[in-house]
Every structure is written in structure tokens, then in C-alpha cells.
Amino acid sequence: MLSKLLKYDLRTNLKIFLFIWPAILVFGLLERVALMAELPVKISAIFVNLTTVLFVLAVIAACVFALVISVIRFYSGLLRDEGYLMFTLPVRPWQLVLSKLLTAFLTLIVTGLVSFVSVGILFGGIRGLLPSIRTSLEQSFGGIINGWGIALLVLLVMVQVAVSVLQIYLSCSIGHLFRRKRILFAVLFYYAINVVLETVAVTSIIVLSNFEPFCRFLVQLYAGMSAPGMFNLFIGVMLALLAVLGIVYFFVTERILRRHLNLE
Structure with a gap:
């Protein structure tokens, strides 16, 4: 179906x-x-x-x-x-x-x-455009990006598109729980979600940067890695976090539609 x-x-x-x-x-x-x-x-x-x-x-x-x-x-x-x-x-x-x-x-x-x-x-033509884009990316990132890095960046953009759409869906679903001014509440919750995510991100960075065992772990992890490897690892972590966020958005939206839908 x-x-x-x-x-x-x-x-x-x-x-x-x-x-x-x-x-x-x-x-x-x-x-x-x-x-x-x-x-x-x-x-x-x-x-x-x-x-x-x-x-x-x-x-x-x-x-x-x-x-x-x-x-x-x-x-x-x-x-x-x-x-x-x-x-x-x-x-x-x-x-x-x-x-x-x-x-x-x-x-x-x-x-x-x-x-x-x-x-x-x-x-x-595309054949002439692709090499120039790759060269521009390699120059912009100071040689820390390779072919895998470019592929991960493309994948990151695609995942970000899906997560952004899911965030809008979630905001619309939450806004629809109210009887009046549903679009207004949907917009408010969309921005509220962004504020919460930014707050959590900044707080996490501050806490982890002051957590000595975590800092030592990062130093040991990066010690034996090349610059492209570090970049690819960073993009991979971003992909994982976005994937988790997208899954949360999806299932919360589904739960609202399944249990709290109000079409009146």
C-alpha cells in the first residue's frame, strides 16, 4: 500500500x-x-x-x-x-x-x-563543472577533504534536507493539536525546536570541552589520523546525529497523527 x-x-x-x-x-x-x-x-x-x-x-x-x-x-x-x-x-x-x-x-x-x-x-557541461567544484572544495578546506569527504558532504546535505522536512512536519503536527491559530503555533514550535537544538548543541560543546577524559580521548583519537580522516570522522558524526534527530521527528509525528489527530 x-x-x-x-x-x-x-x-x-x-x-x-x-x-x-x-x-x-x-x-x-x-x-x-x-x-x-x-x-x-x-x-x-x-x-x-x-x-x-x-x-x-x-x-x-x-x-x-x-x-x-x-x-x-x-x-x-x-x-x-x-x-x-x-x-x-x-x-x-x-x-x-x-x-x-x-x-x-x-x-x-x-x-x-x-x-x-x-x-x-x-x-x-557537467564534465567541466564537476572537476572545478572538487578543486574549489579541496582549496576551500585547505587540503583536508578527499573524495570520500566530498561524498560524505553530499550525503550530509541529502540527510539534512530530509531532517528539515521532518522538522516542518513535526511542527505542523504539534500546531494542529490546538483548536485555534494552528498555523501560528506550528511556526512558533518550529522556531522553538531550533532554539532547543541550538541550546543543547552549545551546552554540549561547553560541557564536553571541559570534560578532561573526553578531551584526552579526542587527542588520542586524532593523534594517529590524517587531516582528511579527521574531517570524514567529523562529517560521519554529524550524519549519525542528524539521522537520530530525523528518526525522533518521524516517530513523534507519527505518534501525534496516530493518537492525537484532530480534524475538526
């Missing part, structure tokens, strides 16, 4: 983004044409500036729109009138949440990939 839910959600999103994704590529192509066109200096400057603005706005608008659509699909599909239908289906709440999450994740990732391809078109 999860596959059917996912198919339905993906089909709904594709009806919208099948027009948006090609538009991003077209703007990238127009920008490329503007840079290569042999026109008078003034006309060329106007054409390049105009296409650049349109290209940047198209990419930003597509990414923001993908996130907004993902939130709307969750809120209207599970917490509004459509929820009456969805929760009468022979599926469990976790399947409903997972379907919305996977659809949002795939939509955001594909939007990001299409934007990346459009940038590649702008710079003359």
Missing part, C-alpha cells in the same frame, strides 16, 4: 514540476546563449544581466516552491479535510508520513539536480 501512496503523491507533484524543471533548464540555456552571443557591447550587457537575473530567480523560486508544495501536501493531505479520506484507507499513519516525506525528498533532490544541470549548461 505504501507504493500506491507514493505513486499517488509523486504523480500529484509531477503534474506541477514537469513544467518547472524544464523551465530551469531553459533559463540556463538562455544564459549560455547570452554569454556566447556576439552582440554589441551595450546590448550584450543588458541581455546577459537580464538572463542572469531570470536564471537566479528561477532556481531560487523552484527550490522554495518545491519546499512550499511539500509542506502544503502534508498539511492539506493529512491535517485538513483530505485527512478524513487518507486516514480511512487501510494504511498506518507511519506509511502516510513516509510517503509524504519520500515525495518531498525526491522532489527537492530532483529540483536541486536540475538546478545543478542548468548551472552545468551555463558553464559548458
Whole structure:
């Protein structure tokens, strides 16, 4: 049944983004044409500036729109009138949440990939863009990043996207527990979660930095490691923490929908 839910959600999103994704590529192509066109200096400057603005706005608008659509699909599909239908289906709440999450994740990732391809078109192809990105990363991180580090960074971004979507879902679910001003409470709880996470992170860093056995452990751990190895370990720890956070968000959201859902 999860596959059917996912198919339905993906089909709904594709009806919208099948027009948006090609538009991003077209703007990238127009920008490329503007840079290569042999026109008078003034006309060329106007054409390049105009296409650049349109290209940047198209990419930003597509990414923001993908996130907004993902939130709307969750809120209207599970917490509004459509929820009456969805929760009468022979599926469990976790399947409903997972379907919305996977659809949002795939939509955001594909939007990001299409934007990346459009940038590649702008710079003359993906093959020429990838080595330059790798070189820029290696130079920016002072030689402490290698191929594995780049792969972990990409994975970190993907996990962060999923966790961010789950945090919005959780905030919407908590806000829906109130009878009035549910959207306002959802926004407030979203920022409250961020404040709590930042407070816990800062407090943990302060406590651990003053905990001598932990400091000695880190010194011994890093003593026999190379700079890229230390970087990869750090990114791996970040991935693990984000994964735990995402799991907590998911199951708390599922519990609220399963036991405390109020569609009135």
C-alpha cells in the first residue's frame, strides 16, 4: 500500500514540476546563449544581466516552491479535510508520513539536480563543472577533504534536507493539536525546536570541552589520523546525529497523527 501512496503523491507533484524543471533548464540555456552571443557591447550587457537575473530567480523560486508544495501536501493531505479520506484507507499513519516525506525528498533532490544541470549548461557541461567544484572544495578546506569527504558532504546535505522536512512536519503536527491559530503555533514550535537544538548543541560543546577524559580521548583519537580522516570522522558524526534527530521527528509525528489527530 505504501507504493500506491507514493505513486499517488509523486504523480500529484509531477503534474506541477514537469513544467518547472524544464523551465530551469531553459533559463540556463538562455544564459549560455547570452554569454556566447556576439552582440554589441551595450546590448550584450543588458541581455546577459537580464538572463542572469531570470536564471537566479528561477532556481531560487523552484527550490522554495518545491519546499512550499511539500509542506502544503502534508498539511492539506493529512491535517485538513483530505485527512478524513487518507486516514480511512487501510494504511498506518507511519506509511502516510513516509510517503509524504519520500515525495518531498525526491522532489527537492530532483529540483536541486536540475538546478545543478542548468548551472552545468551555463558553464559548458557537467564534465567541466564537476572537476572545478572538487578543486574549489579541496582549496576551500585547505587540503583536508578527499573524495570520500566530498561524498560524505553530499550525503550530509541529502540527510539534512530530509531532517528539515521532518522538522516542518513535526511542527505542523504539534500546531494542529490546538483548536485555534494552528498555523501560528506550528511556526512558533518550529522556531522553538531550533532554539532547543541550538541550546543543547552549545551546552554540549561547553560541557564536553571541559570534560578532561573526553578531551584526552579526542587527542588520542586524532593523534594517529590524517587531516582528511579527521574531517570524514567529523562529517560521519554529524550524519549519525542528524539521522537520530530525523528518526525522533518521524516517530513523534507519527505518534501525534496516530493518537492525537484532530480534524475538526
